[in-house]
Amino acid sequence: MDLTDVLKAIINGLVYGSVYAIIAQGYYITFITTKTMNFGQGDFVMLGSLIGLSTFTAITAAGMGVWIAFIASLLLVIVVVGISGWALEQVAIRPLRSWHSIGWILSTVAVAMIVRNVAMLIWGRDVLMAPSPFGRAILDLGILKIRYHEIFVLVGAAVIMLLLYVFLKKSLFGKALEAVAFNKDAASLMGINPRLMASIAFIIAGTLAGVGGVLVGPMVHPGAFIGLFLGLKAFAVAIIGGIENPRGIFIGGLLLGVSENLFALYSTSMKEAAAFFLILVILAVLPQGLFGKRVKEKF
Amino acid sequence: MTKAKWWIYQIGIPLVLLYAFPWVFNNAHTIHVAQSFLITYIVIVGLNLLVGLSKQLSLGHVGFYAIGAYLSVILTMKVGLNFFVSVIIAALVAALFGAVVALLSLRAKGPYLAMVTIAFGELVGIIANRWVDVTGGPAGVRTSQPSLFGFELGPIEYMWFIGLLAVIITAGATNIFRGRFGRTMTAFGNSEVASEVLGINVRGWKILAFSISAFLAGVGGGLFAFQNQFISSTTFELNLSILFLIAVIIGGSGTKIGPIIGTAIIVGLPQFLHNFVDYHLMIFGGILLVALILLPDGIVGAFTNLSFIKKLSSKKVTTELGILHDDREATIDLPDGINGKLLELENISMHFGGIKAIDDVEIEVWGGIVHGIIGPNGSGKSTTVNVLSGVYMPTGGNLLWKGKNITKYAPHGIAQEGITRTFQNLQLFEDMSVLQNVMVGFHLHFKTGFLKNVLYLGQVSDEERYYAQKAYDLLRIVGLEEKAHEKASDLPYGEQRLVEIARGLALKPSLLILDEPAAGASPKEIEKIMDVIQRLKNAGLSIILVEHHMDIVMNVCDYITVLDFGKKICEGTPETIQNDPRVIEAYLGGEEVNQLVAGTKSIS
Missing domain, CATH: 3.40.50.300 (P-loop containing nucleotide triphosphate hydrolases)
Structure with a gap:
């Protein structure tokens, strides 16, 4: 193993980690507003990558440019998966808002099963190849080679994170969302509709999953059954970073991505185990994740 | 319930039904399904104690199940122990892991607790998948026909044997439910701090609850290994943990009969759906969603919420406990007063x-x-x-x-x-x-x-x-x-x-x-x-x-x-x-x- 391998692993890790982080922000937004999450977030990512793939191929096959195809597929994915997020909130979260913690896990899993089945009927059981707007072009830096798509993902993820951050911290809507997170009843008295906020949170979460899917598609082989793995990784990231801390999630994502790829230098089984091992160690010491805040309960 | 009645309902009738089953449905497939039902049921009883009573979420039960399965195979094939001895030892080891998971997750709550259990289950799954020399990986590993006292158990005998275990375990679980152990578990599931100030060591009890639950999952896993005398790592995935949880919730978490109904649904439904293999997930997901929305307390929970059943059961409690209300003044038991x-x-x-x-x-x-x-x-x-x-x-x-x-x-x-x-x-x-x-x-x-x-x-x-x-x-x-x-x-x-x-x-x-x-x-x-x-x-x-x-x-x-x-x-x-x-x-x-x-x- 030489330095190039390590460098390559780190860059690879940053690329994957930033995608995990984007997907995981979806968990953050819905968790702070409703104390629930979409356990099938990974299947929304899968949906995003497959819709993206089909649209992209269809448009390029019609002879139009790759960038038109890419933007069109991104927009379509945002609309479709965003609507799916809204629908999920309507059927799986809203009807059972009032009960104890286990119901929503299973109801969102149920929706994920349906989504997976639909995807299987449309795209089949096998994995597919997703083309990137950059094709297979590679940037050769001498000591290491990087695919343009990977650079694009890294930059894209940073931009999305920045937009999200500005949106949540600076816009009136972001403040309203935070108000609901802080105290639902008080927010409601101030004229904020928590139900509307919940719907919007799930739409944003869905959109993030979809965009994450479009970005990650060309790096993995998308298929109807890849959702579980991606969703689990993103969930791990959210937990490592601390689910109520968006910056923590971003750092958690990069941390997981990099350590995973460094472990992979030793063996692929270590790569698979890395995320879960990391989680057990971190949570045993810091039960609120790396950057989660501790709240002293009052009695 | 009087003693005799309890023996009839809890032990007698189930055993008779079990014994009669092969005479009514005597074909290999049905017997196999019945075995699967009984094995899964044992796991669900354990998970129900954990999720239903102490409100501790586990999405990693597949880990305990896998430990029970693999370890009992290894103990039988490599050490040469009797299959049932292996199953029990393997289940005890699973219980030990349950205690470890509980320790790791003591302070974690909500999604964090869910993640700890998922991580544990996934780690076990990865080991099963990758440590091919021992587990056989996805290609699987074979084991011997189960036998007791030199007598080989065929499918029907094996079903009877699992059934007997299931009846015993059910009786034990019901006893836990109605006694102080069940009450204590429900108590800290409801309010940890109130349990603590009443002298309950919540940490210790959480570890106990996890261990019992893991033990039963381990028993289930061990029995599963000898059902087909073959296991492969493809069985032990997160989906199975989720399926276990579905059975608990749909049946009615925290109820005594819930696990029977929940298990019947997750084992039975795929039998009806195997003709629609392309729509399997969709139908299952749809049923799950509808059940969760319409019956938030599960099927059994929905029944017990009916008011006349409620009335009936409270009357029963009073007579069963033989509470007296006489004219003598109720006195308070207090330690001797201290004046200093x-x-x-x-x-x-x-x-x-x-x-x-x-x-x-x-x-x-x-x-x-x-x-x-x-x-x-x-x-x-x-x-x-x-x-x-x-x-x-x-x-x-x-x-x-x-x-x-x-x-x-x-x-x-x-x-x-x-x-x-x-x-x-x-x-x-x-x-x-x-x-x-x-x-x-x-x-x-x-x-x-x-x-x-x-x-x-x-x-x-x-x-x-x-x-x-x-x-x-x-x-x-x-x-x-x-x-x-x-x-x-x-x-x-x-x-x-x-x-x-x-x-x-x-x-x-x-x-x-x-x-x-x-x-x-x-x-x-x-x-x-x-x-x-x-x-x-x-x-x-x-x-x-x-x-x-x-x-x-x-x-x-x-x-x-x-x-x-x-x-x-x-x-x-x-x-x-x-x-x-x-x-x-x-x-x-x-x-x-x-x-x-x-x-x-x-x-x-």
């Missing part, structure tokens, strides 16, 4: 970051009196109570109980010393009846151990009856005997406070801390609460009373400490306090405020 110095707070401080919630406070509490702690909002009363009961560990100073340093004690340790409390924000065990709430209070006085409870020996039922009567008597003291079988959370606010007092009394405390017992109660209820406190005082109980209502404080307390901004500003008898200018200033504002009100001074 009971509790000393030596320079106690509790700082949260920069906020000094209480700062350098010294209080001495004497036995046999009612000691009031008052102060305006934010003066540190609640923090003081939390420190006294061990819920917070003070950042400075010492807490001496009869001269013994108890500063570092956990709440259950402090409860063992004879101090308990009620809560300003009510912490009742909501899933339980009023009577059961009070019975949890006797936790430290119960003597029977786990095995005796699993077998529900005569001693256990005697003990249950004894304390049910005691609990009922305590309810008579607070005047709630008629509501003994109502759900605690259905009572009005003031009565819920009385339940908390009765529950605290069950501990037979030397010192009872009442944290704002009259907050939110109606004037009539306040009168009742005051009367109860007065009677406890007359019975010689030492009480610390934290309260806002001045009429209660001034009438009931013998001695009062006044806090303001985390500091003790004065103490003394009610008369002294009422006339102390510092108190008046703290409550009404000082001379300056008077002048402001009178208009003789203005804010410049």
Whole structure:
């Protein structure tokens, strides 16, 4: 193993980690507003990558440019998966808002099963190849080679994170969302509709999953059954970073991505185990994740 | 239920049905499905104890299942043990892992707890998949035909054998449900802090609950390995953990019959759906979603919520426990009154970051009196109570109980010393009846151990009856005997406070801390609460009373400490306090405020 391998692993890790982080922000937004999450977030990512793939191929096959195809597929994915997020909130979260913690896990899993089945009927059981707007072009830096798509993902993820951050911290809507997170009843008295906020949170979460899917598609082989793995990784990231801390999630994502790829230098089984091992160690010491805040309960 | 009836319903009828099954459905496929049902059922019974009673989520049960399966195969094939011995040893190892998972996740809650269990399950899955030399990986590993005493078990015999185990396990689980173990698990599932102040070591109990549950999952896994004499790592995936959880929730978590129905659904449904293999997930997901929305408490839960069934069961409880209501006066069992110095707070401080919630406070509490702690909002009363009961560990100073340093004690340790409390924000065990709430209070006085409870020996039922009567008597003291079988959370606010007092009394405390017992109660209820406190005082109980209502404080307390901004500003008898200018200033504002009100001074 030489330095190039390590460098390559780190860059690879940053690329994957930033995608995990984007997907995981979806968990953050819905968790702070409703104390629930979409356990099938990974299947929304899968949906995003497959819709993206089909649209992209269809448009390029019609002879139009790759960038038109890419933007069109991104927009379509945002609309479709965003609507799916809204629908999920309507059927799986809203009807059972009032009960104890286990119901929503299973109801969102149920929706994920349906989504997976639909995807299987449309795209089949096998994995597919997703083309990137950059094709297979590679940037050769001498000591290491990087695919343009990977650079694009890294930059894209940073931009999305920045937009999200500005949106949540600076816009009136972001403040309203935070108000609901802080105290639902008080927010409601101030004229904020928590139900509307919940719907919007799930739409944003869905959109993030979809965009994450479009970005990650060309790096993995998308298929109807890849959702579980991606969703689990993103969930791990959210937990490592601390689910109520968006910056923590971003750092958690990069941390997981990099350590995973460094472990992979030793063996692929270590790569698979890395995320879960990391989680057990971190949570045993810091039960609120790396950057989660501790709240002293009052009695 | 009488003994004979119990034997018939719990053991006799199931065994007869089991024995008859192969004669009615004698084909290999049905027998195989029946085996799968029984194996899964054992796992679900265990998960139901964990999820349904103690409200601890596990999405990693597949890990325990896999440990049971692989280890029993290894022990049989490589060590040469009998299959059943292997299964039991493997299940014990799974239980050990259950304890480890519980330890790792003790402080984790909600999604964090879910993630710890998922991580454990996934790690086991990865090991099964990758450690091919031992597990065979996805290609799988074979094992021998199960045999007992040299007699090989064919499919039908094996089904009978699993069935016998399932019946025994069900009986054990039902016994846990109706005894003090089930009650304690439900209690800390409802409120950890209230369980702690009643002397329940919640950490230890969580570990126990996880271990039992993991043990049963391990048994299930071991039996599964010998069902087809073949296992492969593809079985042990997260999906299976989710499926287990689905069975618990759809059946009705925390109910006794729920696991049977839940298991029947997750095992039976795929049998009907195998013709629609392309739509399998969609149909299953759809049914799950509809069931969750329409039957939030599961199928069994929905039935027991029907009002006439509720009435029936509460009647049954009274007769079963043989509770007497005669004319003799209910008495309170209390330790001998202590007249000396009971509790000393030596320079106690509790700082949260920069906020000094209480700062350098010294209080001495004497036995046999009612000691009031008052102060305006934010003066540190609640923090003081939390420190006294061990819920917070003070950042400075010492807490001496009869001269013994108890500063570092956990709440259950402090409860063992004879101090308990009620809560300003009510912490009742909501899933339980009023009577059961009070019975949890006797936790430290119960003597029977786990095995005796699993077998529900005569001693256990005697003990249950004894304390049910005691609990009922305590309810008579607070005047709630008629509501003994109502759900605690259905009572009005003031009565819920009385339940908390009765529950605290069950501990037979030397010192009872009442944290704002009259907050939110109606004037009539306040009168009742005051009367109860007065009677406890007359019975010689030492009480610390934290309260806002001045009429209660001034009438009931013998001695009062006044806090303001985390500091003790004065103490003394009610008369002294009422006339102390510092108190008046703290409550009404000082001379300056008077002048402001009178208009003789203005804010410049």
